[in-house]
Amino acid sequence: ALHVMSKVMKECWYQNAAARLTAxxxxxxxxxxxSMVDIK
Structure with missing residues (x-):
């Protein structure tokens, strides 16, 4: 769980605005x- 959140957070904070994830x-x-967590 923390790995997924960490990955998303890192991708949200790229210095280049064009490289950041959209909402x-x-x-x-x-x-x-x-949904993956609910299945397990």
């Missing part, structure tokens, strides 16, 4: 992770 991508990534 929609963050939402989808977290939703996808949440």
């Amino acid at each position: 929609l991508r963050i939402k989808k990534s977290l939703a996808n992770y949440g």
Whole structure:
């Protein structure tokens, strides 16, 4: 869980704005992770 959150947070803080994740991508990534956790 922390690994996924850490990865998302790192990608949100790139110095280059064009390389940062969009809000929609963050939402989808977290939703996808949440569904994976529910399955296990």
